[in-house]
Amino acid sequence: MSIKTEKLSFYYSQGTPFETKALDEVSIEIEKGDFVGIIGHTGSGKSTLIQHFNGLIMPEEGIVKIDERNIKDKDLKIKLIRQKVGLVFQYPEYQLFEETVYKDVSYGPMNLDLDSAEIDRRVRYALELVGFNVDDIKDKSPFDLSGGQKRRVAIAGVLAMKPDYLVLDEPTAGLDPAGRNEILSRIRQLHESGITIILVSHSMEDVARLVKYIYVMYKGKIHMEGDPHEIYKNSEELKRIGLGVPQVVDVMKALKEKGIDVDTNKLTVGEATEEILKVLRSRQDV
């Protein structure tokens, strides 16, 4: 069970002077249960790639397979794909439209033609997953909520379809640190509850902290892939293609250059603190 692309290429405005190659022979496989990050400079093709995952863009060159089935199969219902692969767009709060939070979250399940008892169950399930007290929030207007709350409602709108795979495009863009931490810890919980997560971001800090595997995109290609430690080892290359590394990595590298013998392969503040303390202690012992 996986999302798989084989040599996927895509052009916008093909055959006009505005033609851009947004994807260039992308081949990746994301297994069920994974927690994957896709990072890349702006315009590198991340959003284009993930729109292929649920058939919002149909592959023109190359193949997309969801759970071993080609997305272009004639007898494959596109709604089934949309249900299996939940896609949360950048700034998802802009898609809210109903009078109440409850109605908005039920829009997805309604489109799946479920009965009302099941819809109710799913709306509650989804709102709880993103950390709301259902009865407090359900009758509020989505337009009266704070930015972070709106975004959680929008994510619930996708979760209510009970997707197997959840793709989030820049879920923390434009949020304050508190809102960001809230969303990220919810995402971590979602993964723990068994949903496959694909996180698109250019915030290195977020990605480093959460994901188990990273794809780096550059000019429509998969430029590097590997687990976060491997990827961030290559900080020179990342900087060259317009990406940073987590500040922690930079700090550790700087320490090393100053002659303090720390292991630079630490990605989070927690890991780094321990490493520095360890080195300091061993120095005192000498």
Next chain:
Amino acid sequence: MFKNITIGQHYPVESKIHNLDPRLKLVITLLYIITLFLINKFPVYLVVVVFLVLVVKMSNVPVKMVILGLRPILIIIMVTFFINLFMTAGEVIWQLGPLDITREGLRQAGFMALRLMLLIMGTSMLTLTTSPILLTDGIESLLNPFKKIGLPAHELAMMMTIALRFIPTLMEETEKIMQAQKARGADFESGNLIKRAKSLVPLLVPLFVSSFRRADDLAMAMEARCYRGGENRTRMRKLAINKTDYGAMVITAVYIAAVVGLRIFW
């Protein structure tokens, strides 16, 4: 969905036509429209076609682009064609059930369809070869004389500039929201009329909300930069007539003389 609309779209390449003064292009387009309505004999359209082909050739715009511009109004052309075909009285040449096709009907239908097509292709040459900003500059400048009688030329032009500026943004936004709702299982394409109309609510509400937000932001930004209408504003580009423009004037004059001459003397 919106990718195939070329009407009103700018096609940015270098050419003599692109570099013409927008005021001149506006005037020529207006004259071109008038000549279309002066024509009363089929063969005279040949003159128009020659003129149009010349303009398209010189503009470096692919012929395909110009013809694609007809697509959105294809239905209007068809309706016009058939109404004229069946509703014109005269000598019957063919019977199709209760409908009569007359010789005059056929002629009239072809005449109107051709006129419409030439009208659209000609006017779309204006927008294809002129950036929206230049176009509104041109309109403002042409309307200036009417300021004396109280016409708010600058304000009108500014409104048009803003509207034109936001068309692509709105299209993009529409596309984005559509994708987002489709990801939630929305279906904009099937079902009967009522169902389809209903399916637009999840698209239109967010679109309105964001349009108002944008309008607010824009008003604020203009305010912050002390915008206060047209009085005493100077501009970066001054419109000026140059040699190519004189060439265009001569060609247009020849064209108009041909059409008008044929109308009077034939």
